[in-house]
Amino acid sequence: MTIHQISIFIENRSGTMIKVLNVLKQADVDIIASTVADTAEYGIYRIICSDPKKAHEQLKNAGIQCTISDVFALELDNLPGKAADAVAIFSEAGISISYLYSFLLNGKGILIFRTDDNEKAKATIKANGLKYITEPKLPTMA
Amino acid sequence: MDYKSEYLHPQYEALSREELQKLQLERLQATVQHCMNSPFYKARFEQCGLKPEDIQSLDDIRKIPFTTKQDLRDTYPFGMASVPLTKCVRLHSSSGTTGNPTVILHTQKDLDEWANAVARCLWMVGLRPDDVFQNSSGYGMFTGGLGFQYGAERLGALTVPAAAGNSLRQIKFIKDFGTTAIHAVPSYVTRLYEVMQQEGVDPRRDTKLKVLAIGAEPHSEEQRKRIEDMLGVKAYNSFGMSEMCGPGVGFECKEQNGLHFWEDYYIVEIVDPETLEPVPDGEIGELVLTTLNREAMPLLRYRTRDLTRVLGRTCPCGRNHIRLDRMKGRSDDMMVxxxxxxxxxxxxxxxxxxxxxxxxxxxxxxxxxxxxxxxxxxxxxxxxxxxxxxxxxxxxxxxxxxxxxxxxxxxxxxxxxxxxxxxxxxxxxxxxxxxxx
Missing domain, CATH: 3.30.300.30 (ANL, C-terminal domain)
Known part of the structure; x- marks a missing residue:
């Protein structure tokens, strides 16, 4: 029910992003969505891509500190209030979301997020009949 | 005490170079003799075949092996003492986070001499018994606290042991007590000024401050100038280290052109930290100090690890005590x-x-x-x-x-x-x- 996201620990310094992107370019990996969480000292660059395993391997080989995380990807209708409704369900279930970002894919709103309790989140998605995206589906959608 | 005299101890401060060197030799010979009472030095002299009577000139100091901080650690806590512990009245110790702490012992006479040295420094930059001296440095084991406390009291100034921190209270004291002189580390002086600004206190208008003693952390000439401009005072560089008592080892005179190291108290050598050979005046090397009137724990050729250079041995102020440049760094990896x-x-x-x-x-x-x-x-x-x-x-x-x-x-x-x-x-x-x- 979850998909793989590459999370990269990067320095807040010019030249670090391009190093990451060049590795992905050379590996012929397609970036579907990405976001940077920054603090004064460092950043976490999170990427949903066409081939997370390959991306992870190539980044590691290039000496870039990264990890694969399991995140949820909900598919929502692109209408006002849909994100609020979805998040409310998790909130009511007592599940904390540690980070969240979204993007549009083929006219659908995609909500990517990580929770503190994946098992409970899975049960909640199931119980509420929420639509989610599986990893094999991602490249075909892009 | 002669208020008008520029010297607190004219009998020592105004000596000629020749007179100073004669006094130094006498005191060095007495110190080496006295070191025979220290288990550490006795063993070390035996090891290198040195006898007290081998010291016939000041140059003979080079026959004496160097003492290092490691020696102090190795002899922790009392192995360096040259008097029985019953004669000691004070102990200062470093934090010892890098191994054994170091311990410095003092007899009552040592404390008196220490107070005299600090009093001499403060007198030199214009303090008199009618001054109010606020000591805004840490107390406890940090020697800048008690060292300046006793020194300022010896001089006769009204002395306020304000200690470090609590800037609002410090500023209240400065205003209410009419503080004329402060001792603090330079970064704290800057902090005090910031708080004064926040509180709408103009140091020139609202305080009687005129003299600052700053030391214990490296600072540049520009930093000193900025502090002087901020507060409208004269700021004088102070050098001390706990191994040599604490403050009172070296201090700038009103010329502000190098620190006078008191040569009736210490023999100053500047050596190449690699070869340990003396370097010519003007060249940077490691400061090596030998105590000349310490009772409890004399130290011979102590390697301070501080880097500096000789600026001169005379001065327009009339004192012929060696002038050293502000410390230029360290010959080990210690940070201050x-x-x-x-x-x-x-x-x-x-x-x-x-x-x-x-x-x-x-x-x-x-x-x-x-x-x-x-x-x-x-x-x-x-x-x-x-x-x-x-x-x-x-x-x-x-x-x-x-x-x-x-x-x-x-x-x-x-x-x-x-x-x-x-x-x-x-x-x-x-x-x-x-x-x-």
Whole structure:
């Protein structure tokens, strides 16, 4: 029910992003969505891509500190209030979301997020009949 | 006491070079003889076949082996003493975070002489018994507290042991007591000024301040000028170290052109830290000091690890006591930050306790808006995409470092493999402070 996201620990310094992107370019990996969480000292660059395993391997080989995380990807209708409704369900279930970002894919709103309790989140998605995206589906959608 | 005299101790301060050297030789001979009562020195003299009567001239000091901080640690706590412990009345100790602490013992006579030396320094820069002296430096084991306290009292000034911190109270004291002189580390003076500004206090209009003694942390000429401009005072550089009592070893006169090291108290040598041979006047080398009138714990040719140079042996102020430049750095890896002595190994020891961290780290010292700061960058061993965890980790590193070095550094986690690794010995400390520019 979850998909793989590459999370990269990067320095807040010019030249670090391009190093990451060049590795992905050379590996012929397609970036579907990405976001940077920054603090004064460092950043976490999170990427949903066409081939997370390959991306992870190539980044590691290039000496870039990264990890694969399991995140949820909900598919929502692109209408006002849909994100609020979805998040409310998790909130009511007592599940904390540690980070969240979204993007549009083929006219659908995609909500990517990580929770503190994946098992409970899975049960909640199931119980509420929420639509989610599986990893094999991602490249075909892009 | 003659208020009008420029000298508190004219019998020592106004000596000619020849008279000074004659006094130094007498005192050196007596000191070496007295060192035979120290188990450490007795053994060391026997080891190198040195007898007190071998010291016939000041140059003969070079026959005496150097004493190091390691010797002090090795003889911890009382192995250096040259008098029975019952004769000692005071003990100062370093924090000892890099191994055994070091202990310095004092007899009552030592404390008297120490107070005299500090009083002489303060008199030299214009303090008189009608002054109000506020000592805004740490007390306890830090010798800048009690050293200036006794010195200012010996001089006869009204002395306020305000200690460090609580800036609002400090400013209230300065205004209410009519404080005319302050001793503090330079970064704290800057802090005081900031708070004065916030509180709408104009030091020129609202205080009687005229003299500042600053020391215990490296500072540049520009920093001194800025402090003088801020407060409308004269700021004089003070040099001390706990091994030599504390403050009162060297102090600037009104010429502000180098620190007079009191040669009736110490023999000053400047040596090449590698060859240990003397360097010519004007060239930078390591400061080596020999105490000349200490009872409890004389130290012979003590390697201070501070780097400086001889500026001159005469001075328009009339004192012929050697003038040394402000300290230019260290010949070991010790850092002095806001008056606190820190070794990189202390930081390393803490960082290595975290299994989340890799072994590569870098310490950077900077001056930001007049404050000296330390940033510790350390590589993360394992990254697991949890921001809250990283923040918690940073906080915990900061807390444990503070417990160790008594200052709170900035902590910066960096990705593994991003810190510079040099061939062989890694560069651990980068000092970008203005003082060393």
């Amino acid at each position: 930050l806001r008056g606190v002595n820190i070794f990189p190994i202390q930081i390393e020891k803490i960082l290595m306790q975290f299994e989340e961290l890799a072994s590569n780290y870098l310490i950077t010292l900077t001056t930001d808006d007049d404050n000296d700061n330390m940033t510790v960058e350390v590589e993360l061993e394992k990254f697991d995409d949890d921001y809250a965890k990283l923040q918690k980790l940073e906080k915990e590193i900061r807390r444990r470092l503070k417990d160790e070095i008594l200052l709170t550094p900035f902590v910066k986690l960096v990705p593994k493999g991003t810190l510079p690794v040099s061939e062989g010995k890694a560069v651990r400390v980068v000092d970008k402070r203005k003082v060393y520019q």
